[in-house]
Amino acid sequence: MEAAAFYDLDGTLCRTNLVHAFAYNARNQQGLWRSVTRMTSTVASIPLFLAADMFNRRLFNDIFFRRYRGESEDRLRYLAQELFDTVIQPSIYPGAYQLIDKSRRLGLRQVLVTGALDITAGPLVRHLELDDAVTNHLEFVDGKATGRLLPPVMAAATKASWIRVYAEKEGLNLTECYSYSDSMSDLPMLSVVGHPTAVNPDFRLRNTALQHDWPILDLR
Amino acid sequence: MNKREAKPLRGPVPRHKEDDQVVYIDSNSAPRIVFSGTELLSEDLPIGTRVVYAKPPIEGLANPGAAVRYALNHPLDSDPLYAQLSPGMRVTIAVDDISLPLPPMTTPDIRQIVLEIVLDLLDANGVDDVHIIVANSLHRRMTDAEIKRMVGKKIFDAFHPDRLYNHDAEDPDGMVPLGKTDHNEPVNINRRAVESDLVIYVNINLVPMDGGHKSVAVGLCDYESVRVHHSPDTILACDGYMDPARSMLNTKIVRQGRLVDQHMNVFHIETTINNRMFANPTKFLGENEDEFSEVDRLKFEGLRWTLAKLPETARRKMFEQIPSPYQMIACHAGKADPVHERIVAKGFEQYMVKVKGQSDIVIFPIPYVSPYNINSILNPILLQVMGLGYFHNFYRGKPVLRKGGALILCHPGYDEFDHAFHPSYIEFFHRLLPETRDATTLQHKYEEEFARNPSYIEMYRRGNAYHGAHPFFMWYWGENGRQHAGKVILAGAKNAHVPAIMGWDRSESLTEAIAMARSFVGPSASITMMKWPPIVMADVE
Numbered sequence: 001m002e003a004a005a006f007y008d009l010d011g012t013l014c015r016t017n018l019v020h021a022f023a024y025n026a027r028n029q030q031g032l033w034r035s036v037t038r039m040t041s042t043v044a045s046i047p048l049f050l051a052a053d054m055f056n057r058r059l060f061n062d063i064f065f066r067r068y069r070g071e072s073e074d075r076l077r078y079l080a081q082e083l084f085d086t087v088i089q090p091s092i093y094p095g096a097y098q099l100i101d102k103s104r105r106l107g108l109r110q111v112l113v114t115g116a117l118d119i120t121a122g123p124l125v126r127h128l129e130l131d132d133a134v135t136n137h138l139e140f141v142d143g144k145a146t147g148r149l150l151p152p153v154m155a156a157a158t159k160a161s162w163i164r165v166y167a168e169k170e171g172l173n174l175t176e177c178y179s180y181s182d183s184m185s186d187l188p189m190l191s192v193v194g195h196p197t198a199v200n201p202d203f204r205l206r207n208t209a210l211q212h213d214w215p216i217l218d219l220r
Numbered sequence: 221m222n223k224r225e226a227k228p229l230r231g232p233v234p235r236h237k238e239d240d241q242v243v244y245i246d247s248n249s250a251p252r253i254v255f256s257g258t259e260l261l262s263e264d265l266p267i268g269t270r271v272v273y274a275k276p277p278i279e280g281l282a283n284p285g286a287a288v289r290y291a292l293n294h295p296l297d298s299d300p301l302y303a304q305l306s307p308g309m310r311v312t313i314a315v316d317d318i319s320l321p322l323p324p325m326t327t328p329d330i331r332q333i334v335l336e337i338v339l340d341l342l343d344a345n346g347v348d349d350v351h352i353i354v355a356n357s358l359h360r361r362m363t364d365a366e367i368k369r370m371v372g373k374k375i376f377d378a379f380h381p382d383r384l385y386n387h388d389a390e391d392p393d394g395m396v397p398l399g400k401t402d403h404n405e406p407v408n409i410n411r412r413a414v415e416s417d418l419v420i421y422v423n424i425n426l427v428p429m430d431g432g433h434k435s436v437a438v439g440l441c442d443y444e445s446v447r448v449h450h451s452p453d454t455i456l457a458c459d460g461y462m463d464p465a466r467s468m469l470n471t472k473i474v475r476q477g478r479l480v481d482q483h484m485n486v487f488h489i490e491t492t493i494n495n496r497m498f499a500n501p502t503k504f505l506g507e508n509e510d511e512f513s514e515v516d517r518l519k520f521e522g523l524r525w526t527l528a529k530l531p532e533t534a535r536r537k538m539f540e541q542i543p544s545p546y547q548m549i550a551c552h553a554g555k556a557d558p559v560h561e562r563i564v565a566k567g568f569e570q571y572m573v574k575v576k577g578q579s580d581i582v583i584f585p586i587p588y589v590s591p592y593n594i595n596s597i598l599n600p601i602l603l604q605v606m607g608l609g610y611f612h613n614f615y616r617g618k619p620v621l622r623k624g625g626a627l628i629l630c631h632p633g634y635d636e637f638d639h640a641f642h643p644s645y646i647e648f649f650h651r652l653l654p655e656t657r658d659a660t661t662l663q664h665k666y667e668e669e670f671a672r673n674p675s676y677i678e679m680y681r682r683g684n685a686y687h688g689a690h691p692f693f694m695w696y697w698g699e700n701g702r703q704h705a706g707k708v709i710l711a712g713a714k715n716a717h718v719p720a721i722m723g724w725d726r727s728e729s730l731t732e733a734i735a736m737a738r739s740f741v742g743p744s745a746s747i748t749m750m751k752w753p754p755i756v757m758a759d760v761e
Binding site for chain 2: 005095098099101102103180197209213219
């Protein structure tokens with residue numbers, strides 16, 4: 001029976017997070033005034049994002065992705081490759097390449113399971129030559145973002161249930177599968193496979209990993 | 221005014237003994253000090269019990285630096301080192317890792333002494349393309365602080381990190397296949413070493429199985445090369461690991477070493493040390509209790525009282541702070557075989573004690589340290605490898621325990637693991653051992669999975685974790701002891717599940733363990749206690 005390795009993205013394979021991508025788009029608005037106001041507003045919201053993320057990842061998503069309201073789909077797609085080249089690629093941990101390489105040699109399918117947007121994650125998936133990816137998708141109406149995410153929203157337990165369904169559909173043995181994440185919010189995703197690994201973990205995940213005797217890996 | 225006459229201190233009491241190293245317990249014998257992890261027990265052993273002590277340390281060389289220089293200038297089967305050097309050549313120096321010696325020695329470490337002399341020589345001959353590699357094989361990477369302590373600040377500052385680093389057996393670009401032996405055994409070696417004009421190996425021999433061809437063929441190799449000899453069938457084909465002539469492990473490593481010699485120019489510098497594991501104020505720990513002075517007894521009681529009051533972690537930290545004042549007793553250089561032959565002979569001179577006959581019951585005190593848990597925890601797998609792997613095999617001729625006898629290991633057997641150093645051990649112990657303890661089944665069913673686990677590989681490469689396959693090798697290492705002993709009892713076990721998972725019996729105390737062992741082998745059973753540490757090996761007649 002086949003198996004797969006499931007990777008979270010932000011903080012696990014690279015240093016960046018959702019806010020970096022949004023800030024890049026905010027900084028590159030059409031018009032200087034628009035860029036300045038968007039950036040100022042983004043920076044001012046960081047404490048709110050942090051508080052929301054500590055409380056609940058779903059709440060964070062609701063608040064955070066609302067910021068995309070009114071963004072043009074064309075513009076986001078236009079900036080995606082540039083965002084990858086200038087922000088995301090340099091922030092990929094060197095160890096991430098080695099980890100994926102070893103994992104691929106083991107015959108594992110390489111799958112990204114991330115709360116990042118499809119537009120943002122696309123170039124990275126191609127760069128790392130991953131086999132599959134599941135991401136979040138912004139809702140667009142008449143080419144403009146509504147600030148809402150299309151379901152299923154990839155976060156916390158949804159990632160785990162997506163992995164379960166994916167494994168069933170693809171005939172994967174979850175006991176043989178690996179998953180990698182840096183965040184306590186991904187505990188369900190780590191718990192659903194036979195070989196969970198905490199990567200660059202935050203304090204809460206580190207303690208949980210120690211209690212469960214999971215490997216703790218530092219790719220930084 | 222009358223002075224009160226001082227009461228004389230109690231002096232040594234003569235006891236029945238074959239020689240200074242083999243003592244029999246009688247009705248007047250003092251209790252024996254028994255290491256049980258980080259605790260010290262004071263045990264009254266049954267009358268007639270034979271206690272085997274280590275030999276006193278051989279006097280160290282007065283001038284180790286001079287001995288090293290003499291060895292470099294008068295090598296065996298090789299040109300002197302200076303004659304092999306020329307400006308512009310590429311040289312790699314490989315050094316033994318932190319697993320040797322045990323516990324780590326006081327500074328300056330012997331490796332530092334040798335390195336300073338060798339580096340001066342290289343510099344004087346215009347050799348500046350020099351790398352120093354810690355030959356850690358599949359062991360954990362040494363930390364920067366550990367490397368600095370080992371090589372000294374001067375060398376560390378000059379070479380680290382670009383030219384002084386740990387070997388990486390999982391670096392896809394860092395290993396080179398040298399080919400296969402005539403028995404189809406692969407040999408893959410560190411690229412930098414293979415592509416060097418000269419490799420200088422700096423070794424410390426603690427026990428006879430260290431050094432020789434093992435230095436390069438194992439220290440700088442990868443998993444594919446190690447699994448050739450770290451396997452259940454190889455271990456079972458060994459009659460002890462310490463006598464090279466009777467060890468299949470050594471035979472296979474020599475085959476790989478010969479292939480290394482065909483492709484690489486290796487200059488071996490081997491040293492060996494005495495067994496001066498303890499010095500004041502803990503010198504008494506290595507001595508015969510019947511000959512303790514009152515001051516020794518006081519020191520022991522004080523130490524025992526202190527240890528009893530401390531938590532386990534504090535006890536461990538305390539012992540980790542006590543390095544051993546080992547001294548160099550021999551140094552030879554040149555080709556692997558003649559050099560190692562002389563070094564092994566010196567090691568036997570230090571460690572071998574003549575013992576008449578085997579015993580029905582043998583007691584092994586298991587201390588807090590093994591080659592694989594320096595600055596860390598002796599977990600249950602390592603406890604197993606110390607008892608059934610190393611100590612059982614510390615013999616020449618035949619084991620101290622008769623086949624089918626009862627083996628008593630003194631250790632609390634805590635279910636405690638170091639997550640940074642031994643991550644794969646945890647899964648091995650909790651997931652695999654409850655399913656099977658059969659070494660061959662474990663090898664065929666799970667070894668590859670652990671060895672290829674990407675998380676374990678990256679933890680080995682980027683962190684300080686032992687390779688994913690290492691707990692398997694440790695388990696195989698104990699296979700001889702497991703097959704030989706009729707029963708293993710963990711005396712003083714603090715829990716029931718560790719001995720149960722290991723397949724051992726447990727007892728609350730050593731006295732109870734001896735009673736259990738007697739009920740297994742018979743009431744008139746002969747008993748021997750090997751008084752470790754320091755290291756002693758039995759030359760069983």
